Amino acid sequence: MPKFLKPTRRAFLGASASALGLALLPGQRAALAAAPKHGGTATFLISAEPPVLTTIAHTAFNSVFVSAKVTEGLLTYDFDLTPRPLLATEWSVSDDGLRYTFKLREGVKWHDGKPFTSVDVAYSIATIKEVHPRGRNTFLNLTDIQTPDPLTVTLVLSKPAPYLITALAAPETPIVPKHLYEGTKAAENPVNNAPVGTGPFVFKEWVRGSHIIYERNPDYWDAPKPYLDRLVVRLVPDAAARAAALEAGEIDLAPATPIPYSDLQRFEQLPHIGFEKQGYQYSNGISRVEFNLEKPYFQDVRIRRAFAHVIDRNVIHDTINYGYGATIPGPISPSLTKWFVGDLKTYPIDIAAAEKLLDEAGLRRGDDGIRLKLNHDYVPSGETYKRGADYIKQALARVGIDVTVRSQDFATYTKRIYTDRDFDFTFNGMSNLFDPTVGVQRLYWSKNFKPGVPFSNGSKYGNPKVDELLEAAAVEIDQAKRFKQWQAVQEILVEDLPDIGIVSQPEITLYNKRIAGHTVGAEGASGSLADAYIVT
Structure with missing residues (x-):
């Protein structure tokens, strides 16, 4: 020893x-x-x-x-x-x-x-x-x-x-x-x-x-x-x-x-x-749009990618957050410097591309111009989430997604998302904490989908390759190998899009x-x- x-x-x-x-x-x-x-x-x-x-x-x-x-x-x-x-x-x-x-x-x-x-x-x-x-x-x-x-x-x-x-x-x-x-x-x-x-x-x-x-x-x-x-x-x-x-x-x-x-x-x-x-440095919070993958329409990655082409993280950073914090391409805050990958795939704001993806997924506009009606529940934790939810509603209306923004107290929100599973998508905040195995793994590990347990895998995301990488990184003592494992996790997540990383929280x-x-x-x-x- x-x-x-x-x-x-x-x-x-x-x-x-x-x-x-x-x-x-x-x-x-x-x-x-x-x-x-x-x-x-x-x-x-x-x-x-x-x-x-x-x-x-x-x-x-x-x-x-x-x-x-x-x-x-x-x-x-x-x-x-x-x-x-x-x-x-x-x-x-x-x-x-x-x-x-x-x-x-x-x-x-x-x-x-x-x-x-x-x-x-x-x-x-x-x-x-x-x-x-x-x-x-x-x-x-x-x-x-x-x-x-x-x-x-x-x-x-x-x-x-x-x-x-x-x-x-x-x-x-x-x-x-x-x-x-x-x-x-x-x-x-x-x-x-x-x-x-x-x-x-x-x-x-x-x-x-x-x-x-x-x-x-x-x-x-x-x-x-x-x-x-x-x-x-x-x-x-x-x-x-x-x-x-x-x-x-x-x-x-x-x-x-x-x-x-x-x-x-x-x-x-x-x-x-x-x-x-x-x-x-011990918390490293971010905000994110999280999808409920138990909903049939969000099981189609084309619909999730269409949302990514519409929701402009720069608008949220510049207008909702008044320029504080930083936009993020994935699930990890740039403050967590040992694990952050800055050159991940992103989805440029492109309304035509979003419309095409939604059409291909079978969500065509009706006579009223509406493709889909959804509820959006934002975490009641500061004015930015409410204002961000209002912006997201307006942005998605451009591609025929009719959004109803729902507000509630914190206890009701937590029960709705993690126990009742009565939501379509949510705008929330999560802490990366001091290490991604503690702060990030909980959100994407299929074994951590536990109804009733708050701040866990709320999307019900599961990918065997991601599970394998997460579990390997949790016990890997070689820092270089562990970074490569977490880099691969981030690269897969921005392809699968169980959520969309928005901004690092300006604490x-x-x-x-x-x-x-x-x-x-x-x-x-x-x-x-x-x-x-x-x-x-």
């Missing part, structure tokens, strides 16, 4: 500071050059009420932004996804990629005073494998978890998992206290709503529909952090209200492009507001310039905020 990897504290801080310096304005870099200050309250904004406050059994968007304030992971990551120590101080991977051994940090305590040990790690990872929506795939090849002593954990795999070392961040793989979870159903445990962790902040209260309060952990293992005395999370579902609160200086930190894109240019001119585009954190140290790695604002402090 190779020697343990033990990054030095100096190297970790140097890399983080360098990367952060590239991301911030000169004034912010100067502020970070000064010593962080203790004290003060920071206000953190999210757009909707999270269903739970931990991500042990949940991947809800807003839960991800709060979980790591209390519960930590084994590792954290630089902007380039290089792993760094957190609850684990050293780690090694066997030459065959089947054993991952972690040395844990000494002297760490849970917020209730109990000691943190290897049994907590073993319980958490075993539970995540069983109940976490993505953990089932992440830890698919995990066969045993060994805890030879209180500060050592070894994960034993049946096959290599080359992405695994990047999957251990707090928002994705949180470590929770076994003594508070054991013997319960993890997804239903009340501790999820009043979390107990090892992190820099201690949960204080959750007033539904209003706010969540966290207070400084005075016994945090990484003293003198955290620097903030209190973190108040405000829940503001209305976009106009979020913009007003930011402009008024009532909010210090607001992730995930919290205001309408139409307001961004004006906000860039506000002297007290900063824009941070780093800190989303931006807006912040009040009085706060610094909030974005220090790939998790960004979904990280712990242990380094955040008030400048003035």
Whole structure:
């Protein structure tokens, strides 16, 4: 087995500071050059009420932004996804990629005073494998978890998992206290709503529909952090209200492009507001048009290709997204640079070609000019999806496709798409995450069509060659071979078109310039905020 990897504290801080310096304005870099200050309250904004406050059994968007304030992971990551120590101080991977051994940090305590040990790690990872929506795939090849002593954990795999070392961040793989979870159903445990962790902040209260309060952990293992005395999370579902609160200086930190894109240019001119585009390397979101391949008409690839000749991703980028983000030719975001293929086949906007394909598929215009009537359900997650759906309706009308746009709340949308299968096509967003085996495979692997499981293979796409490539890439430890496998997957997908990649999501954190140290790695604002402090 190779020697343990033990990054030095100096190297970790140097890399983080360098990367952060590239991301911030000169004034912010100067502020970070000064010593962080203790004290003060920071206000953190999210757009909707999270269903739970931990991500042990949940991947809800807003839960991800709060979980790591209390519960930590084994590792954290630089902007380039290089792993760094957190609850684990050293780690090694066997030459065959089947054993991952972690040395844990000494002297760490849970917020209730109990000691943190290897049994907590073993319980958490075993539970995540069983109940976490993505953990089932992440830890698919995990066969045993060994805890030879209180500060050592070894994960034993049946096959290599080359992405695994990047999957251990707090928002994705949180470590929770076994003594508070054991013997319960993890997804239903009340501790999820009043979390107990090892992190820099201690949960204080959750007033539904209003706010969540966290207070400084005075016994945090990484003293003198955290620097903030209190973190108040405000829940503001209305976009106009979020913009007003930011402009008024009532909010210090607001992730995930919290205001309408139409307001961004004006906000860039506000002297007290900063824009941070780093800190989303762990998510890498895209938007896409997804077809329901159980519908007879979408089983004909000519019809799907006709849609691709009509739906102009440049219009969505330039008009709907106000120029933010980037158009994409396939299923992977250009932000995921190790896996992105930019020269994939595309379908130029060509109304005549679309009309010809539809005619050939037997969808000729009726006396009223209509070829087909369809329902379009967009994901209710921001104004861009509604506006994008309206544009798609107008675009398809040019070739005789009569579209009814349907709106609904998030729970109804999720049930309609993934449980009831009562949709024709949808405009939605998905995260590629930190590795395509975790974030992309779930959408195209035939074995991952599971009615009732959200954010899985919603199209019911199946191609034996794609399945073979996906399964091979999931265990391939040679990076060059693995890239070739994913390149082949992308090339097949743009031929088969179970969906149409549209744009990479322009994720931006807006912040009040009085706060610094909030974005220090790939998790960004979904990280712990242990380094955040008030400048003035």
